[in-house]
Amino acid sequence: MAADRSAPAELLAVEAFLNTLDERAYTHRGTRHAGGDQLTTPAALSAWLAREGLVPPGTRAGRDDLSVARDLRAALRASLAGRIEPPDEDAVAEANTTLGWFPLRLGLTPGGTPRLDPDGGGVLAEALGGIVAAVARAAARGSWNRLRMCAAPDCHWVFYDTSRSGGGRWCSMAVCGNRAKTRRYRERHADGEDGSAS
Incomplete structure (x- = not known):
């Protein structure tokens, strides 16, 4: 699945960044999703950031940049996972430490509108800081609450929830939602809840 x-617009790069870790591990219509991680090397990080237009082509990331990027991704994914089940206090503390590495500054656009921007640190740090700034802006506008992690334990794909209630649980009702409903149906019938058991 691509970014929704x-x-x-401000969340497209954030959503894509969070889905660079693909935890899908299920079979649907004969296709096995084995998941994977797009950010396995500094070169892979550089290529991904360039594809998203967050750094100029040819920008080279180092091992430290890769480590920071993966820690940031883990922190933001932990935030979304906390909507599925209660967050672990240690995970929250670790996420807050990671997010503290990205100072932001308030500035003005040429038209005088306040904006939040990453506060220096070089091209790569600013690119990752831009993701943090986008999250902060989205949280202020309320759209961050619509970014969800699929509740299916063998999926965890990040998606933008367009449901009326804003309480969507599945990245796809046709895939993960249907699998969950089928699983619940089978569990009820296995437990004799269909009314036929005596």
């Missing part, structure tokens, strides 16, 4: 293009 129904997300607000």
Whole structure:
């Protein structure tokens, strides 16, 4: 699945960044999703950031940049996972430490509108800081609450929830939602809840 293009523009790169870790591990219509990680090397990080237009082509990341990027991704994914089940206090503390590495500054656009920007640190740090700034802006506008992690334990794909209630649980009702409903149905019938058991 690609990034959900129904997300607000400010969250498209955030959604794509969070889905560089693909935890899908299920079979659907004969296709096995084995998941994977797009950020396995500094070169892979550089290539991903360039594809997203967050750094100029040819920008080279180092091992430290890769480590920071992966820690940031883990921190933001932990935030979304906390909506599925209660967050672990240690994970929250670790996420807050990671997010503290990205100072932001308030500035003004040429038209005088306040904006939040990453506060220096070089091209790569600013690119990752831009993701943090986008999250902060989205949180202020309320759209961050619509970015969700699929509740299916063998999926955890990040998606933008377009449901009316804003309480979507599945990245796809046709895939993960249907699998969950089928699993619940089978469990009820295995337990004799169909009314036929005596």
